[in-house]
Amino acid sequence: MATWPVKRMDELCEITSSKRIFAADYVSEGVPFYRGREITEKYKGNLDVSTELFITEEKFREIDRKFGAPRQGDLLLTSVGTLGSVYVVKPSDRFYFKDGNLTWFRNFKGLNSQFLYYWIGSPQGKAELKKCTIGSSQSAFTIVLLKGIEIELPPPAVQQRIADILSAYDELIENSQRRIKTLESMVRALYREWFVHFRFPGHESIPRITSSLGEIPQGWEVRKLGNLAEEMRRNVRKGKLEEEQPYVGLEHIPRRSLTLDAWEETNELGSNKLEFKKGEILFGKIRPYFHKVSIAPFDGLCSADTIVIRARQLEYYAIVVSCVSSDEFVAHATATSNGSKMPRANWHVLEEYPVVIPTVEVARQFSAVIEPSIRQMQALVFQTINLRRTRDLLLPRLLSGQINVDPSA
Template structure:
C-alpha cells in the first residue's frame, strides 16, 4: 500500500507491506494498492526496495499536481525496478527481516511493560487493591471513600505546565523534534522523532523525562515521556512534576483512560477543541503514604528505564537496517554465496 495523495510531497510513495490478512479490509482513497503478478518476485524484497532512499526520492519527484501531490497507477506501472534472481531476493529480504523481527520483539516487550504499569496503577490507585490493602480502613473524603492515610489533591498541586517558547531561528536544526504525529497512540514510548529543521513554526523546549501531552482533540490519548531533550509542537503540553516523587503518579494519571476522557469532555473550542490546562489542573488525584508511594515510584522508574533502553535499541536496529538496505539492493554487498536461512520469507 502506497500513500497516493498528500499535501506533503515527502510523504508520497510511503509504503506499508501487508501480510497474512484473515478478513476483508478496505483502504483509504488517499492510498493506492500494488499487487505483484509475476512468480519471479518476492513481495517482501520489493517492500524493502520501496523504502530505500533512492526509491523515496523517485516517488517524491514523480508526484504531480499543484497543492496536492499524487501518485497514480501510471507512475507505478512505468516505474523501473531491478529484478534480481529469486535466491538473491530471498536472501536480502531474510537479512532485513531479521532486523524487523528484533524490532518487533522489542516493541512487544515495551507493550508488555506498559500494560504491567497500567494494571498496577489501576489496581493500586483506582481500585485501591494495593499491598496489604485489607488492613487499611476506607474513610470519607471530598473524592468519596479512599484508604485511610491517603491524601486527596488536585493535579495542579503536583504538576505544572512548562511553556518554554523558543524562536525557531535559535534552534540547532538537528535538535530532536516531536510533533503530534510522533506521539504514539495509547503508549508512553516516544520512539520516533524528527529534527527541528523540518518545522519552522514556534516550538516549545522540553527536558528529558518531561511528559508531552497532545492538547488538540482527538489527540488527548497521545501522551509520552521524552527520552531525549528537544523541542515539540506548541499543540502539546509539556508537563513536569513539581517534585521528583510525584512524577510516576503524574505520568500514570495523565496517561489513564479516565484523564483522557476528562480532557475530552472539558475541551474548549468548536472547530478545533483544545484541552485547557487551567481546567485540567483541577483533576482529582490521591497520594498514598510515602512507603507505598516509594514502592510505586521504584516500579515505574525501572519500567520506564527499560522502555527507553528498548527504544534506543530499536532506533539503532532501524539505522543499521536502513544503512544496509541500499547496499544490499545495489549489490554493493554480495549475498550470493552467503548461507542464509530463507524459510520464513514467503514467495
C-alpha cells in the same frame, strides 16, 4: 557490483485496486476496512492500528468470492496524500481497503513481495515512485504510471536472501515494540489496580474512609492534580539556534503510548517553541482525544501546542505519569477542551482534576515498580532506532549488489 536485468513492474505482478465500498456499507464492528492512514501506521511499525471503519462479514465474503481480498504476500502502497507507505500482508491479516487510497500489488511472477517492500523504501525505489506522482494540491500515484516502474531484478534466490537479511532487523524491531507495549500495559494495569481499585501491597489491613470520590484507604486523600504537578512553560523564540537540538512536534508523539520514538534535529525555529527536560511529560493539547502523551527521553524543544508537565515531588512522579496518560484523564481533557474544529485542552482546567493521593510510603513503592519500566521502555526505543539505522544503511548496498549475497557466487 552486480548487474541485474531491468524489468517493468507490470511484467512482474498485477497492479490494481479494490472494489468500491460505499459509506452505507460501513458498520461499527466486523472486518476492518483500511485507508491510507492505517497502512501508514503499519508501515511505521505500529502493532495496533486505529481503524474506525468496518464492513460486515457477509459483505467481505461476497467481495472475496467475486473479486478477491488481500492474501498473504500481497503488497499495498499508499497512493493518495501520504505517499509511499507500504505493507506486505501477513498470514493473520483479514481486512479490506479503500479504492484509490491504496494500490494493490498481487499475483507476483519472479518478484518477491518482501524484496519489493524493501526496494520501494530504497533510493532507487523512491526515485521511480517520484516519476509516478501526479497532482499539485494533493499528490497521488496512478496505476498506469506504477505499471511502468522499472526495477533492477536480481535472481529469486538473491531477492530472498536480501529480504531475509533486512527482515531479521525488522523482527528484532518488532520484538522490542512488543516488549514496550507489554511494559506500557503493565504500567496502566498497575495504576488501576493500586489507585482505582486500591489493591496495593498491604491494602487488606487498611480501613476505608469516605471522600469526595467515594471510599479510599485511610491515610490517603483527594487533591487536585495541580498539587502534584505543574506546567513548565520555558518559551524559546523563533530563529536560529546556537546548535542543533532535538525537536518534537505533535506529529512525532505516538497515540496512546508513553514511549516517544520519533523526533527530528533542528537548528532553526520557524515559530516559538517550548523547552522540555528529560523525564517530563509531553501532552498534546490539540484534539486531546488523539491521546498523545509521552515521556521525554532527553532534553529538547517541542511544539507550543504541547503541555509540558513536571511532577512537583520525585516520589509522586510515577503517579503523575500514570494519571495524565490514563484513558480517564484523556477523556476529561477531551470533555473540557475548547473549540469545535480544533479543540484544545487547557492546563488551568486540567490542574483541577481530582487525584487520589496515597501515603508517601505507598507512592515510593509504586515508583520503585514503575520507574524501572519507564527506563527499560526508553532503552528499547534507542535500541530500535539503532536497529533501524543499521538496516537503512544496509538497504541501498544490498539492493545495488554492492554487498554480494548471491548463494551461488
